[in-house]
Every structure is written in structure tokens, then in C-alpha cells.
Amino acid sequence: MKAVCLALGLARSHVHDLLHRPEGWVDGRTQRTPAVDEQLLGEIRQHIAELPSYGYRRACALVNRSRRAGSHAVVNPKRAYRVMRQHGLLLPRAPRRSVSSRLHDGKVAVTSSDRRWCSDGFEIKCDSGETVTATFAKDCCDREIMAWRAWPGKGLPGEPVREMLIEAVEKRFGSVEAVPAGHQLEFLSDNGGAYIATDTRRIARDLGLKPVNTPVCSPQSNGMAESFVNTFKRDYVSRMDLRDAKTVLRQLPSAFLISNHAQHSL
Numbered sequence: 041m042k043a044v045c046l047a048l049g050l051a052r053s054h055v056h057d058l059l060h061r062p063e064g065w066v067d068g069r070t071q072r073t074p075a076v077d078e079q080l081l082g083e084i085r086q087h088i089a090e091l092p093s094y095g096y097r098r099a100c101a102l103v104n105r106s107r108r109a110g111s112h113a114v115v116n117p118k119r120a121y122r123v124m125r126q127h128g129l130l131l132p133r134a135p136r137r138s139v140s141s142r143l144h145d146g147k148v149a150v151t152s153s154d155r156r157w158c159s160d161g162f163e164i165k166c167d168s169g170e171t172v173t174a175t176f177a178k179d180c181c182d183r184e185i186m187a188w189r190a191w192p193g194k195g196l197p198g199e200p201v202r203e204m205l206i207e208a209v210e211k212r213f214g215s216v217e218a219v220p221a222g223h224q225l226e227f228l229s230d231n232g233g234a235y236i237a238t239d240t241r242r243i244a245r246d247l248g249l250k251p252v253n254t255p256v257c258s259p260q261s262n263g264m265a266e267s268f269v270n271t272f273k274r275d276y277v278s279r280m281d282l283r284d285a286k287t288v289l290r291q292l293p294s295a296f297l298i299s300n301h302a303q304h305s306l
Contacts, residue, residue: 080115080123088129091302093275095131096121098302148228148264149180154212154219156180157249158228159204159235160265161196164277170285174292175201177208180228180264185300186211190292192285198237205240209247219248228252230262272299 045052080103087102088094094102100120107114124130150156157177164172174190187207189200205227209219219225227249229235236253244251254261276295281287 077123077126080120081127084120084124084129091275091279092129093131093278094302096124096129099124099129102302146261148262151181153179153181154223154225156226156228156252157186157208158262158265159201160230160262160269161232161234162269162273163194164273164280164282164288166284166288167282168284172285172288172292175204175234176265176268176296177204177227178265178268183264183268185268185296188292188296190289192289196232196234198234198240201234202240202243205244205247205249209249218246221248223248224250226250226252228254228262228265230254230259231256275299275302 041052041055045055083103083106084099087106088099097117097120100115100117103120104114121130148156148158156179158180159175159177161173161175164174166172170192171194172190172192173194173196174188175196176185176188178185187204189204191200209216213219225248227244229251231253234240235251241251259266272295276299280291280295
């Protein structure tokens with residue numbers, strides 16, 4: 041059997057399934073009806089009405105969350121992709137970026153929470169000419185934004201970063217002085233002045249964190265934080281009222297809250 045499958049280019053598991061299907065087996069894809077797809081389309085449109093920048097995976101996750109709450113059958117992401125493609129709801133493909141010549145074969149994500157946190161800073165340009173700068177602390181496993189800071193003006197000072205780290209530790213471990221003894225937790229960031237400052241590294245170590253900085257000119261080494269910045273700007277900042285810094289700062293709490301809520305649906 042193995043030799044035959046290799047010659048035909050078939051998987052033995054697939055051949056086994058074909059041979060052991062019941063006589064009345066029917067491919068579920070042949071049972072699709074326009075009415076069923078229309079129902080799914082309505083659910084998808086409902087979930088992406090306020091945020092049309094959501095892709096098919098997140099839209100499918102939100103639909104399935106609602107279906108599970110109502111004890112209904114969930115939807116396969118491939119089906120959500122097909123329906124959204126047929127009705128022009130898919131996001132345009134991101135432009136291809138130039139690949140760095142620097143070798144990066146590591147992995148930022150971890151398999152359990154509170155093993156590695158990452159951080160980055162970003163700016164939001166206002167219509168008034170003002171700038172809002174923000175930073176965040178993100179878990180590299182469950183992707184939650186545990187703490188963030190934002191202020192009017194350019195530049196990333198060290199004090200907001202240090203305050204953010206204290207808040208993140210308290211949120212994950214309660215009212216403690218530091219991470220519990222024996223718990224290894226890295227804090228990954230780039231080489232910005234706020235992160236490599238002596239006071240920031242001292243506070244991080246006092247909190248039980250191990251500061252880790254990416255190699256110079258290697259944004260992919262902090263890819264999870266970089267990706268969050270791009271997604272946050274695309275899904276939330278692009279839909280904000282950007283008239284001035286005060287208006288932007290007023291909208292950021294709800295934007296970070298919705299972002300965490302959406303992330304937990306995936």
C-alpha cells in the first residue's frame with residue numbers, strides 16, 4: 041500500500057478514509073445552499089460593521105464566539121474566507137516589504153503566559169499638527185496588552201515606560217513588589233533610549249524582569265510588538281477623530297480595550 045500511494049502521490053491516511061467511508065456518505069460541500077451562506081454573510085457584516093478592517097480570521101472568530109454563546113454550530117474559517125471573498129469583504133493584500141539581509145531564525149512567541157513580554161513605542165499624527173506618543177507592554181503568549189501609556193508630544197521618555205512596567209507586574213501578579221521568585225520573565229524591546237536607560241533597566245530588574253534588547257537594525261527580532269503597532273494603527277487609529285492630541289488621548293483607552301477584547305476572540 042505504501043508503494044502504491046507513493047507512486048500515485050497520495051497520502052495513505054486519505055486512501056484509508058476513502059476505503060472506509062460509509063455507503064451513505066455525502067460531501068458536506070454539496071449541501072450548501074444560498075440561504076445558509078446569506079445567513080453567515082449577515083453575521084459577518086454585523087461583526088465587521090464598525091471595524092471593516094478586520095480580516096476573515098478575526099471575523100470568523102467573532103461569529104463563532106456568538107454561535108457558541110447560542111449553542112449553535114461553529115463555522116470553518118475557510119468557509120468564512122469563501123463567503124467574504126465572494127462579496128468583496130476581504131482586506132487587500134499588504135504590500136510586500138523588502139527582506140532584511142540580517143539572519144533572524146529565533147522565535148518571539150512563547151508557549152505560556154508571563155514568560156516574555158514585549159514593548160515598543162509609536163506616534164500618532166494629529167490634524168492640528170500635534171503628535172501623541174504611546175507605548176505598551178504585551179504578553180508574547182496570550183497577546184494581551186497589560187499596560188500602556190500615552191502623552192502629547194514627540195519622543196519616548198523613560199518615566200512612562202517604568203510606570204507601565206510596574207502596572208503590568210501588578211496586573212499579572214497582584215500587589216507585589218516583584219515577580220514571584222523563580223519565575224523567569226523577559227522584557228523584550230528595541231534599543232530606544234527609554235528602554236536602555238539605566239533607571240529603566242534597574243526598575244525592570246527590581247521587578248524581577250530580565251531586560252532583553254534586540255540587535256540593532258533588526259525590527260523582526262521584536263516582530264510581535266511591531267506587528268501590533270501596524271494592526272493598531274490600521275484597525276483603530278485610522279478610524280479615530282484625529283483633530284488634536286486631547287481628542288486622540290480621550291479615545292485611546294477604548295481602543296486598547298477593544299483591541300484586547302478582539303484579540304481574545306482569536
